[in-house]
Amino acid sequence: MATAPQADIDAPISDRAKTHAETMVIRFAGDSGDGMQLTGGQFTLSTALAGEDFATFPDFPAEIRAPQGTTFGVSAFQINFGANGIETAGDEPDVLVAMNPAALKVNVGDLRPGGLVIIDSGEFSARNLAKAGYASNPLEDGSLAKWQVMAFDISRQTLEAVKPFGLGNKEALRCKNMWTLGLALWMFDRSRAPLIDWLKGKFSKNPLLAEANAAALNAGHAYGETAELDGPLKQFAVDATEAAPGFYRTVTGGESLALGLVAGAKLANLPMFFGSYPITPASPILHALARLKEFGVTTFQAEDEIAAICSAIGASYAGQLGVTSSSGPGIALKGEAMGLAIITELPLVIVNSQRGGPSTGLPTKTEQSDLYQAVYGRNGDAPLVVLATRSPSDCFEVAIEACRIAVQFMTPVMVLTDGYIANAAEPWRVPDMAAFAPFPVRFHTDVPTSGHINPYARDPETLSRIWIKPGTPGLTHRIGGIEKGVKTGNINYEAANHQEMTDIRRTKVANVARAIPFQTVDQGPERGRLAVVGWGSTYGPIRKAVQRARAKGADVAHIHIRHIWPLPTNLGDLLRGYDKVIVPEMNTGQLKTVLRDQYLVDAQPLSKVSGQPFKIAEIEAAIETALG
Amino acid sequence: MNAPARITVPADWATDQEVRWCPGCGDYAILKAVQRTMPEIGTPPEKTVFVSGIGCSSRFPYYMETYGFHTIHGRAPAVATGVKLANPELDVWIITGDGDGLSIGGNHMFHLLRRNLDVQVLLFNNEIYGLTKGQYSPTSRVGTRSPSTPFGSVDRPASPCSFALGAGARFIARTVDTAQKAMPDILKRAHAHKGTSFVEIFQNCIVYNDAVFDAFTDKKAAPDHQLHCVHGQPLLFAGGTKGLAFDAATMTVSVVDLVEGETAVVMVHDETNRIMAQLLIDMPFGPFPMALGVIWCSPAPTFDAAVVEQNSVVAAGKPADLDALLRKGQSWEIASKDFHAV
Ligand SMILES: Cc1ncc(C[n+]2csc(CCOP(=O)(O)OP(=O)(O)O)c2C)c(N)n1
Ligand code: SF4
Ligand SMILES: [Mg+2]
Numbered sequence: 028m029a030t031a032p033q034a035d036i037d038a039p040i041s042d043r044a045k046t047h048a049e050t051m052v053i054r055f056a057g058d059s060g061d062g063m064q065l066t067g068g069q070f071t072l073s074t075a076l077a078g079e080d081f082a083t084f085p086d087f088p089a090e091i092r093a094p095q096g097t098t099f100g101v102s103a104f105q106i107n108f109g110a111n112g113i114e115t116a117g118d119e120p121d122v123l124v125a126m127n128p129a130a131l132k133v134n135v136g137d138l139r140p141g142g143l144v145i146i147d148s149g150e151f152s153a154r155n156l157a158k159a160g161y162a163s164n165p166l167e168d169g170s171l172a173k174w175q176v177m178a179f180d181i182s183r184q185t186l187e188a189v190k191p192f193g194l195g196n197k198e199a200l201r202c203k204n205m206w207t208l209g210l211a212l213w214m215f216d217r218s219r220a221p222l223i224d225w226l227k228g229k230f231s232k233n234p235l236l237a238e239a240n241a242a243a244l245n246a247g248h249a250y251g252e253t254a255e256l257d258g259p260l261k262q263f264a265v266d267a268t269e270a271a272p273g274f275y276r277t278v279t280g281g282e283s284l285a286l287g288l289v290a291g292a293k294l295a296n297l298p299m300f301f302g303s304y305p306i307t308p309a310s311p312i313l314h315a316l317a318r319l320k321e322f323g324v325t326t327f328q329a330e331d332e333i334a335a336i337c338s339a340i341g342a343s344y345a346g347q348l349g350v351t352s353s354s355g356p357g358i359a360l361k362g363e364a365m366g367l368a369i370i371t372e373l374p375l376v377i378v379n380s381q382r383g384g385p386s387t388g389l390p391t392k393t394e395q396s397d398l399y400q401a402v403y404g405r406n407g408d409a410p411l412v413v414l415a416t417r418s419p420s421d422c423f424e425v426a427i428e429a430c431r432i433a434v435q436f437m438t439p440v441m442v443l444t445d446g447y448i449a450n451a452a453e454p455w456r457v458p459d460m461a462a463f464a465p466f467p468v469r470f471h472t473d474v475p476t477s478g479h480i481n482p483y484a485r486d487p488e489t490l491s492r493i494w495i496k497p498g499t500p501g502l503t504h505r506i507g508g509i510e511k512g513v514k515t516g517n518i519n520y521e522a523a524n525h526q527e528m529t530d531i532r533r534t535k536v537a538n539v540a541r542a543i544p545f546q547t548v549d550q551g552p553e554r555g556r557l558a559v560v561g562w563g564s565t566y567g568p569i570r571k572a573v574q575r576a577r578a579k580g581a582d583v584a585h586i587h588i589r590h591i592w593p594l595p596t597n598l599g600d601l602l603r604g605y606d607k608v609i610v611p612e613m614n615t616g617q618l619k620t621v622l623r624d625q626y627l628v629d630a631q632p633l634s635k636v637s638g639q640p641f642k643i644a645e646i647e648a649a650i651e652t653a654l655g
Numbered sequence: 656m657n658a659p660a661r662i663t664v665p666a667d668w669a670t671d672q673e674v675r676w677c678p679g680c681g682d683y684a685i686l687k688a689v690q691r692t693m694p695e696i697g698t699p700p701e702k703t704v705f706v707s708g709i710g711c712s713s714r715f716p717y718y719m720e721t722y723g724f725h726t727i728h729g730r731a732p733a734v735a736t737g738v739k740l741a742n743p744e745l746d747v748w749i750i751t752g753d754g755d756g757l758s759i760g761g762n763h764m765f766h767l768l769r770r771n772l773d774v775q776v777l778l779f780n781n782e783i784y785g786l787t788k789g790q791y792s793p794t795s796r797v798g799t800r801s802p803s804t805p806f807g808s809v810d811r812p813a814s815p816c817s818f819a820l821g822a823g824a825r826f827i828a829r830t831v832d833t834a835q836k837a838m839p840d841i842l843k844r845a846h847a848h849k850g851t852s853f854v855e856i857f858q859n860c861i862v863y864n865d866a867v868f869d870a871f872t873d874k875k876a877a878p879d880h881q882l883h884c885v886h887g888q889p890l891l892f893a894g895g896t897k898g899l900a901f902d903a904a905t906m907t908v909s910v911v912d913l914v915e916g917e918t919a920v921v922m923v924h925d926e927t928n929r930i931m932a933q934l935l936i937d938m939p940f941g942p943f944p945m946a947l948g949v950i951w952c953s954p955a956p957t958f959d960a961a962v963v964e965q966n967s968v969v970a971a972g973k974p975a976d977l978d979a980l981l982r983k984g985q986s987w988e989i990a991s992k993d994f995h996a997v
Contacts (some may be wrong), residue, residue, distance in 0.1 A: 065954025279802035286981055293977055298739055319679045321970035322977065325740055325962065329767040334733035337726065337763075341706070341737025344724055345745065349737065367727050459982045479671070497722035497738070497745055500701045505670075507715050508709075517672060517689060 043189075045216070045264040050109030052117030053211065056134045057126030058095055059088055059102040062204035067104025068452075069208055069225065073217040074108045075277055075454055080268035081108035082567065083452045084116030084640070089307075091389045096158040101133045110266035113331075114567035116420075116451065118642040122214070124207055126150065126181070128159035128589040135171065143175045143260075145210070147203070149182030149287040177260050181206055181247075188246035192239040202243035209247025215263055219248060231243040271456060271501065278455040280448035281311030282382065284378060287426025288312075289322050291376075293349045295428060295434045296467040298323035300342030301350045302335040304398050307390045309354045309380040332357035332534045336364040341375040346470060346496035348430060352378035354446075355397050356387065362405050365439055369409045370533065371506045372483070372492045374433035374440075376426075381445040381563075383638050391636030393447035395563045396614035402592050402621060410536040412440040413592035417566035419448055420455035425589065428543075429464050436539055437491040443591065445613075447564045447640050468652070470494055474501035482506055489542075492529045492533035515652050537593050546595035551577060551584030554604035557653050560617050560630065565611050565641055572646035576654075590620070599626040607653050609633050611646050663694045670720045672856075676711060681832035681858035685779065686718055692839040697844050698746045706735040708760055710752035711786045712779035712858070729760025732767035735774050736958075743959045747774040747845070753794040754784045759812055761793075768822035770958035771850040778815055779832075780854070781860035782867050789863030801863070816936040819853040820929070820951065827932065827951040828851040831872050832859060837883070837947065844949050850957045871945040884935060884948035889921040892944045898922075899943075901934070909933050910943060926952045 055070070057063045064085055074081045084105040093100030107117030119139040125131035127150040148166060156164055165171050166178050185206040189199045204228070212219055223241050230237035254260045278286075292299035301324060303313040316449060317326040325347075331336035332353050339349030347540055353361065358379045369374045384391025401413045406655055412432050416425040429440040471493035474480070476615045482504040484493050495502045504516055512519035513527050550573050551558075561569045566587050573585040586601065588594065602608055602622065610619040610632040616632030623630050633649045668690040676682045693703070709728035717724030722745075726734045729797050731749045737961065740991035749767075756764050756778045767776070784790040789915075790803040791903055792814065798807040816827050826848040828841045845852035857868045866873075871880035882892040882899070891901040891913070898921030900911045911958040925931055932951035 075985060075987055147912040215663050270989050274982060274986065274988050276982060276984050278984070282984070289978060289980070298741075300737060302737060319980070320966045321973035321975045322980070323975070325966060327734075327736070327962075329733065333730060334736070334763055334766070337733035338737035340726075341724070341734035341739075342741035344734070345704075345735075345738045347741040363727055363974060364730065371724075393687070399976055440748065457986075460977050460981070496742075497704050498702055498742060500699070503700050503721050503723075505719075505723035507716070507723075508727055509725065600757035649926070 039061075041397035044254050045262045048106060048109065048121075048263050048265050050113060050117075051122070051177055051215070051263060051265050052105065052107045052120045053122040053124070054103055054105040054134060054137070055124045055207070056101055056103040057131035057204070057511040058129065059093055059100045060095060061102070061126045063126070066204045066208050067106060069222055070211055071106055071277060071312055071452055072225070073212060073222060074106065075131045075275065076221055076470065077215070077217055078267040078269065079108045079272070080111055080113040080454060081106055082113050085450045087391060089389075089549050092639075095221070096127055096129055097258040098129045098159055101130050101610045102129070105136060108265060109268070111268045111270070114570045115640065115643060118261065118644050124211070126203065126207070128156050128161055128165070131165060132159045132161065134458060135174070138174055141175065143177065143258075145177040145207075146176065147613040148178040148636035149180035171292045173232045184246060184250060185243050188243050188498065189239040192235055192242070194235075199239070202240050205240045206247035209244035209249075210251050212244075213248045213251030213262070214260070215265060220242060228432060235564065244582070268651075270454070273456040275456055276601035277452045279311070279450055280418050280422045280444055281308075281450070281451045282315055282374050282617050283455065284416070284444060285315035285319075285421040285444070287349055287423040288376065288430065289319055289324060290463065291427040291430025292323065293460075294325070294463055294465045294467075295348055295430055296465065297346075297348040297434070298325065298349040299350060300339055300486050301352070302327045302329050302342070303352045304329050304332045304335045304357060306354045306357050308382055308449040309352050309357070309378065311449060312352045312378060312380070329569055333359040333364060336361040339375055340364060340368050340371075340373055343368070343375055344371070344497070347375070348374065348434065350376040350378070352380070354380050354382050354403050355384045355400070358400060359404075362496055366405050366407060366409050367412065367508050368439040369405070369411055370508055370510070372437045372532075374437055374494070376429045376433050377439055379441060379443050380449045381443060383636070389638045390393050391446065393445045393564065394613045394636060394638065395443070395565070396617065396636065397443065398562075398591065398621070400615065408533060410533055411592070412436070412438055412536060412539050414440060414442050415563045415589055415591050415632075416442065416444040417450055417563060417587055417589065419451055419453045422448065423455075423458075427463060428589075434468050434540070435491060435542065436489055436493060436535060437464060438536060443563060444563050462529065468494065470496050470499070471502070472499055479515075480504055481514060483511055483513060485531075490531055491537060493586075535596050540593040540596045541589070542564060543590045543595060546586065546588065546598045546601055548601070549587050550574065552582065553584070553601065555584055556582040556605065557607045557609065557650065558584045558586050558602060558605040559646065559650065560586045560588065560602070560608055560610045560618070560622065561612070562591060565613065568641040568643045568646050569611060571643040572650060575643065575647055576650045581650060581654055583654065591618070591621075594621075594625060602626055602628045602630075607631070609649055609653050611635070611649065613639055613641070647651075656746050659899055661699055663700065665690045665694060668693045668700060668720050670718055674718055675714065677862050680711070680779065681860070682712060682779065683834045684835065685777070685838070685856055685858060686715065688835055688838040689842065690879055692842045693843065695839065696843060696896060702744065703746045703748070704738055704915070705748045705750055706731045706738060707750040708752070708755035708895070709786065710755045710784070711860075712752040713750055714934040715750040729758070729795045730763060731755070732760065732763040732776075734766065736770075736772055737852055739772055739774055739959050743773070743963055749774055749776045751776065751778050752785070753778065753815065754783060754792045757815060757818065758793045763823045768819055768824040768851050769957055771823070772794055772823055773849050773851070773959050774959040775845045775852045776854060778855050779858040780855050781858045782812075783860050783864035786862055794977070814936065815855045816853070816950065817863045820932060820936060824853045824951070825850045825953050825955045826949075828852070829855045829857075829867070829947050831857045831947065833872065844952070845905045848952060849954055871940065873894075880940075882935075882944040882946045883925045884926070884950055886924055886926040886947055886949065886952075888924055888960050889918045890920065890924050891921060902915050902963070908938055908943070926950065929953065953982075
């Protein structure tokens with residue numbers, strides 16, 4: 028945790044003029060070895076401490092150690108911060124920090140025209156330019172004329188700053204990211220104290236490195252302080268947010284989902300069994316849960332995704348809350364076992380952190396193209412419940428909701444999140460656990476007075492079958508993937524029985540709709556000319572785009588769906604109240620198909636599958652076109 | 656938990672379900688032996704779970720009046736892992752076939768054995784895919800004619816016990832479906848062993864692969880071609896007239912004829928000796944007898960115990976305070992107007 032700002036190194040803001048901005052987008056880009064994710068993470072902390080709202084977008088290469096200086100080894104971290112209502116990591120950066128030619132090449136095209144690019148000219152050697160594929164030096168050939176360029180030798184400045192500590196050249200250059208962070212702190216008038224404290228903690232075993240990094244940070248800050256007043260480098264005053272009072276933390280989607288699962292299991296009063304096999308971008312959930320043994324969590328790194336889900340099913344059968352997590356390719360492998368959980372009617376939570384597909388696709392890039400797989404992707408009539416998270420902090424509530432539905436309806440529930448949400452961070456007003464109604468599980472223990480227990484005996488209301496823990500005397504029974512008799516639970520191949528069981532499974536899942544909230548309109552009228560309907564991580568850009576369009580007088584509403592299957596009971600009527608419906612999705616139109624199928628509405632797709640989230644402007648343009 | 660063990664009889668372990676194997680199938684005999692042995696093992700039915708995959712053999716749980724889970728093809732080890740980790744007090748038995756356990760589920764079987772989860776595996780080896788109507792399997796011998804290999808199979812078979820040993824199994828036994836006297840003892844040993852107990856049962860598929868094991872299971876052939884391994888006893892067969900001898904110089908075994916009961920040259924079975932187990936498993940049938948009984952037993956720490964242990968050691972002294980957990984990490988507080996970091 029950061030400490031309160033100390034007065035001494037946070038002298039009053041200099042009196043030079045600052046450029047005022049409501050929000051700002053800054054992107055730090057460098058080689059994967061340059062520590063850009065760390066820089067971004069610490070800048071995020073300082074943003075939070077400055078009382079500003081934010082959203083971040085870490086974008087890292089698929090290769091772990093890509094050759095230095097190459098374009099495919101570029102790692103970037105973008106943060107959008109400022110006044111209330113930041114919903115996305117920002118369409119275009121206002122400021123780009125490029126630590127080498129490759130980082131410049133990959134990122135500068137995204138920079139807003141007139142935006143500021145800060146460049147480490149020390150890295151612009153002929154060799155590095157060639158590695159990045161530059162035929163001529165962009166610092167000299169006029170190709171950066173659209174932007175304000177501040178190029179100076181950050182490498183040399185850093186070496187100077189850390190000279191007193193006698194580090195080797197390589198180690199000394201490693202402090203470059205702190206120098207850059209120091210400069211960024213100056214630009215946005217941020218306190219250095221919490222970061223100095225953080226450095227002390229991080230390098231507690233090596234105080235020399237802590238001091239060297241702090242010196243680099245201070246030097247970067249001092250550089251800003253003494254830079255030419257009329258140069259492009261200037262200070263910005265970015266508006267702070269007026270957030271609701273409360274306790275806040277930064278949270279990524281991966282963290283929030285893991286916490287939500289722990290909370291869900293606790294509300295169900297069950298230990299959790301988490302079976303998983305590593306895959307990007309799902310692994311952070313496994314990593315987070317592996318540390319939480321004191322919360323009754325058992326994590327099992329299985330030999331593959333099939334074993335992961337099967338072990339979770341085994342754990343649910345034995346009376347724990349089975350959870351499994353993966354990304355598209357792994358979810359595909361789990362398909363057959365999902366069918367087993369469906370026919371044996373065991374609770375199970377399946378988390379899909381979606382990434383670009385098909386096949387290995389774009390492992391580190393985001394996409395929402397597994398909706399068909401979630402809703403339809405199994406053999407047989409195999410319905411399960413599908414929920415979608417819309418932001419990092421939203422993952423917490425969605426995970427709890429998934430656990431609740433799984434145990435109350437004895438059904439697998441799939442949670443769709445995505446690579447963007449998994450890695451992005453945002454401020455989260457931490458809820459009080461007391462605010463969540465518990466849903467404790469009651470295992471069946473009553474022994475029938477005569478005959479055998481029917482494990483498929485059901486609650487007449489929810490159609491949920493009884494859950495019997497092996498070990499319970501008098502209730503031995505067998506379940507399995509072969510169709511079972513409605514009244515006995517024994518193998519049954521009769522035609523009428525299969526019809527009835529299929530209908531029960533379908534109705535049970537359909538009835539979940541009665542146990543979920545009505546669909547609300549996030550923004551705008553409940554009837555009108557246009558509804559923009561979204562799900563998942565398109566929430567931020569849709570919300571902003573609709574806000575902007577409405578500010579210009581457009582008749583447009585935003586509807587964002589959390590319960591993908593079954594859909595809320597009022598959704599059809601709601602959609603029919605608009606002349607037009609557009610559905611922005613990071614796929615080729617999957618929710619659109621479901622909405623058309625379910626409601627016969629003329630939903631129109633707005634599709635993007637570039638591996639990058641939607642820009643607000645893209646959705647705004649679509650709204651304008653739709654409204655003609 | 657410590658209630659006096661309830662006395663059961665074999666009939667208590669049979670369900671009211673009609674057994675649906677082909678008449679004369681070796682699975683019947685195995686079922687009978689298991690139902691006969693369970694009362695002697697003494698675990699109550701409700702603490703016993705049978706987990707199976709898919710195949711004729713995997714129908715087994717439906718006939719056992721215990722908890723049972725007939726899962727999907729090849730995945731019983733994975734499901735059983737979840738069951739056992741979720742409740743280590745349960746007695747878990749895995750029923751699988753040569754196709755289920757070594758073909759589609761070979762990967763899971765490997766990891767189950769290397770982890771040494773405390774369960775019993777009964778692999779019904781009939782050297783054929785029974786349920787899907789007789790295709791050859793990964794244990795079928797070269798030249799096996801089946802619907803999918805009308806001209807004879809050409810790929811070399813796997814040896815289940817050799818696979819198990821290589822995977823790191825700590826208990827390996829072998830028996831025959833009809834061995835009603837030997838099998839209960841083997842099942843009891845398998846149950847008593849802490850860790851994954853791997854038991855290969857030669858099972859006759861009367862419909863699709865009849866008599867493939869006759870060379871050593873046939874009543875007349877058995878004495879000369881079955882070697883019953885008993886820990887501490889010389890490795891003798893053919894009514895004590897033949898034995899296995901080890902030649903240290905070439906590190907090989909050979910069959911020796913015993914003159915006047917002189918057994919000095921015969922190896923004494925040591926079930927804790929991995930090299931001996933390897934020799935017994937790998938010696939080719941024909942020139943050598945088929946080794947049966949407990950071939951290898953050398954307990955090692957189990958996976959479930961290690962998981963439980965680590966869970967409790969790591970959790971010890973840490974309060975499960977969820978509200979505090981949610982508040983960890985980079986955090987700050989906003990009190991109506993101002994904020995301060997915490
Ligand atoms: C995913 C999947 N693939 C294929 C099958 C078809 N199938 C069922 S059992 C079986 C082979 C069973 O052979 P084995 O395990 O030796 O069992 P046996 O019937 O011989 O006892 C196959 C291929 C299936 N049920 N599931
Ligand atoms: S097909 Fe073979 S293994 Fe299957 S039940 Fe019939 S005899 Fe037994
Ligand atoms: Mg078979």
